[in-house]
Every structure is written in structure tokens, then in C-alpha cells.
Amino acid sequence: MRHETFEIEIDYERLGLPHCEGKATCTTYLLDSYPEYQGIRKRPLIVICPGGGYNHHSPREGEAIAIKMNNFGFQAVVVRYSLAPNEYPCALYELASVVAMARDKAEEWNVDPDKIIVAGFSAGGHLAASLGNLWKEEFLSKALGVPAEKIKPNGMLLSYPVITSGEFAHRGSFEKLLGTQYDSLVDKLSLEKLVNKDTPQAFIWHTFEDGSVPVENSLLLADALRKNGVHFELHIFPYGGHGLGLATQETNTKEGNKLQPECAVWPDMFATWVRNLK
DSSP states (O other), rough: OOOOOOOOOOOTTTTTOOOOSOOOOEEEEBOOOOOHOOOOOOOOEEEEEEOOOTTTTEEEEESSHHHHHHHHHHHEEEEOOOOOTSTTHHHHHHHHHHHHHHHHHHHHHTTEEEEEEEETHHHHHHHHHHHHHHHTOOHHHHTTSSSSGGGOOOOEEEESSSOOTTTTTOOHHHHHHGGGGHHHTTTTGGGGGGGTTTTTTEEEEEEEEOOSTHHHHHHHHHHHHHHTOOOOEEEEEEEEHHHOSSSSSOOTTTTTTOOOOOGTTTTHHHHHHHHHHO
């Protein structure tokens, strides 16, 4: 396995973005290839954005998810993007940069460049879905100096995602993401309003009982995808709180409140979805 962590290089000063508290990082979990024994194998890549309300990175939604993806034969990277007080669009530039880099390194990393999936949990879901909706916007490709197609995700895994800034918003995520820009951008970054025909396909899951990010976030997104003719798979589990991760003991907390066995089927369903992704 190729396992390393490196800094994501973004020239924030050139882009006129204040930035502090260190650089974002990307950690790889790349399975080795043995072409002399197995032939050439190009694997899907899952680009993982942990949750944490744009205030911290949940450690339970990083490495454990990556290793689970490896178990399916997928490559994985974990992006620890910029947090508050750094504001939008710092994290979006960083995620887009990782997707572009992955395409550049597709041969070296044994990655199928047509199966790069951005995966986000909670606020990380807002980041992943932001790139899914905005990848064609000129400000992104111009800032990174790459064609828009290079930063396009081929799919999205959205786990109990923060989506809407309306009635069912997780208000704290938007406050941390936008900071001084809150009043001017909060309505514009309500992602159900940004879905378009070029938004990539999505695998979405949530729980009915989520008391932090209401299930309506996923329902509003699914409705917008349907109206724009974008295929999706949506699972609403009846029980379980927010931030379940894998919903197994591996991502449980010391309090024992993130173990929900009936939700632990989601990775297998997602793996099937990835293999069938067109």
C-alpha cells in the first residue's frame, strides 16, 4: 500500500483569500498493483471529506472509511480541508485540486480516471456536493489553471449530508464555512438550488432520527436531482443518530452511541453502486 500525507498547494494570496492555521492535507490509501500476476487493474478512487461542521475533522470519518473502501478494491484518499476561520471557497479549491491531481496521477495511482467519486460526511457532504454542483464554474477552473472536466467528480457519496441553508439547515456549518460572508452567500450555497443536469450521480444515505442534520437535507437534494434528470440512489434508515460513520464498532464512540447495525449495510450497497456506475 502507498500511504503518505502531503500538503495541498493552493496559492490563497494570489486568489485574494485570507488563509491561516496551516495547509490542507491529503492522505493516500492506495492499494498496490501486480500487473505481472493480475494484469492491469484500474480502480475507482474515493475522495473522502470527513465531517465536523467546518469546525474540525471527525477522525471517525477518515481512515476507517478509507480502509473500508480498500476492502472493496477501491483506492481512497482522505482530504483534511481548510476549516474556520478560513472561509469559502478555500476548502472547495482544495477538494477540486485533489480531484485534478488524481486524474494527473491516475496511471501512477492505478486509478480509473472515469470513476473518481467525492465522498462527504455531514459538512464534508456539503463540500463534496458543492464540487458536484459547481465543477463547471469558471472561477474554479480558472483559479486552478485546469480545464473544468479535470475537476469533475464522476459520482458522489453523501452520508447524512449538510445540504440546505433553509428551514432544515445545520446553521452552524454555514456559519463556520462562510464567516464574514454569511449574509451575502448563505442563500446562494443552499445546494438543492444549485443542482443542474451536469451534477454527477449520487449515492445518498441518512437516518430518519438524525437530530443534527435533518433528513430533509437528503430529501431536498434527491428531489432536485430527480427534477434535473440526474440518477441517484437514496437510503433512509429508520433509526440512528447523526455521524454514524460505518455504523459499526470500528467507528463507534466511547459513549457507544454510534453503533447502528442495521445501517452498517450502506458500504456494501455503495460498493455495488460504484461498480455499476456509468
